[in-house]
Amino acid sequence: MAQCNHLFIEFNNKIKLKSEKKKSLRKSRNALRTKIQSYFDNTLEVSNPKFWGQGSYMMNTTIEPIEGEYDIDDGIYLVHLSSKKEEEWPATSTVHNWILKAVDGHTSTPPVNKNTCIRIIYKNDYHIDFPIYIKGDDADHPKLAHKTKGWIDSDPKALTNWFNDEVTVKGDQLKRIVRYLKAWKDFKKGDDKFPSGMVFTILAANYFIEGYEDDDDAAFVAIAKEIYNNLNSSFSLTRPVFPDEELLADWSETAKTNFLSKLSTLVTNGQKALEKDKQSDASDIWIKIFGERFPKPNPPEEERVNKGYAFQTSTPAVIGNHGRSS
Template structure:
């Protein structure tokens, strides 16, 4: 059986938001919160807004969509003693006025929120609530009036389902990435989160857990095509408005994905065939293709000699440095440097053959489809010239082959900074 667990983890790293980006988004969100607070302080109308993040950003299931633009939901709460006399449109207008001018594009007043757009990057959605202490919040819906809704409760429910390994959150990201790639009538992230949480099957391997969860989701929907919201507004069927065409499309896509997953997990499938099966639903440019080779597949391994490799890092206008010394001194390895890997010490008696492996790791390597990992013959000078083109935790390995046996091995990590 092909094992694509590590590739799924690489895929997760490629689609999940990076921590530095999350910090930037929180900073942007907090700046808008301050602007809204100031607006109501200056207005002195008796309202003092509080905030609570909601949605996939708070649940840590958010992904980077293919079109590059995603949304962050930040609830604006007004604590009151009774239902406000002001109209819902008034509350929407106040928020629009508070954030107007923060970005080049004017705020968009939608039915359930006010949207602030950061051009070609992301947008912040501000749903508005009033809350009486000890009661369920009410959402300001321009079409339906004040309706009971508590997204905070949903986050608590979802987190109660999350496993220690974080596999459920990864599975939700995989489902969202599938929907993002298909660009068809597949469910929203909220529906996928509920379906995954209710049908989650844990396994030590993500590929198996994902497959088994897909099977359970399809089985549940075939028995009863429904997805009930587990929190306020309770028992709302989020699939109720699906047409027969949309329902059949979703079930058909689930069935197709399950067949591909079965092929990928079959004992008859090679690692490459398994990768192709997963790529047909996640996309060739996103799901990594396993190209790594291993020395034991080509030679018997009997390590009985010493081998040490190093790397000379050179950049125009700067002195050459040893990569080992740079790592020891905690100096960053930047992009666009020339890297010359070489054998620093070796006690294998000649003659012998030298082979190398360069492995790129991380989101940028997956995005560029340059994971690599093939075993390459040495050109004859016991050196390997590379360049630090993009960031990630890469590595290079060197093998000494004597009498068709790998008798020495060495590795050096290549942590290229962003």
């Protein structure tokens, strides 16, 4: 069987957020933080908020989009309200307006007042989302300022910490698997509904398969199969930390069926790639899965020793589970 792990590592290096871009994003984020702090200092005349990065940027699972914008999230924590009781907090529309006014004019595109955040758009490049939180002094978790629902339970720090703990146990391969899933979505999505990056992150961690540390191609297919089997059995996913909400509740039956069909095809085609004798033949299949960003091999081609973990069965394709599901 063709050994394609090094092609996956090359693909990972191509799609992951580059250090130069990360510096640029951090510079823009910090400039916005300074503007917001200045507004709280000079206009509101209250203590500066604190900031906490969240999402894929902090988990180091961001990928370069094929087209469109990078997305980074930076939580704003209103510490000057921490000592007040929730009934004394301002309306969520009020705190949204504070941030809108603080960042207005920073870019040529006006900021967007979304339900869960204020979005600042750097045209044709990236956007930064600022969700707004208050964590009461006696509270275990913060609450998010939702424009229409009011103050709702949310704790993005807990999710980041949970994922980092998962990586500590399972290794950096978990981060790469998340990037591969996102890259597959980026190439295949079109107008169809796919899970969010956060959902893919949780799925990859929940259904991680051990035993393929040096075989990202086999690991990717094995984990995709484990995800398929579980979602096909019960299309459900609970957030692993507070608030323990159901994350797939808003999916229609049609959307579920369409996504599961795509996931089954991914597993089947990935299985076929694993069984190819030549890297070039396997790479051709991976390119159909991920797009032209996936690399072609350079000769000479190495052969994978048959470890007995890849075998063909009826649809959907199956990866022999010689590791255990975590």
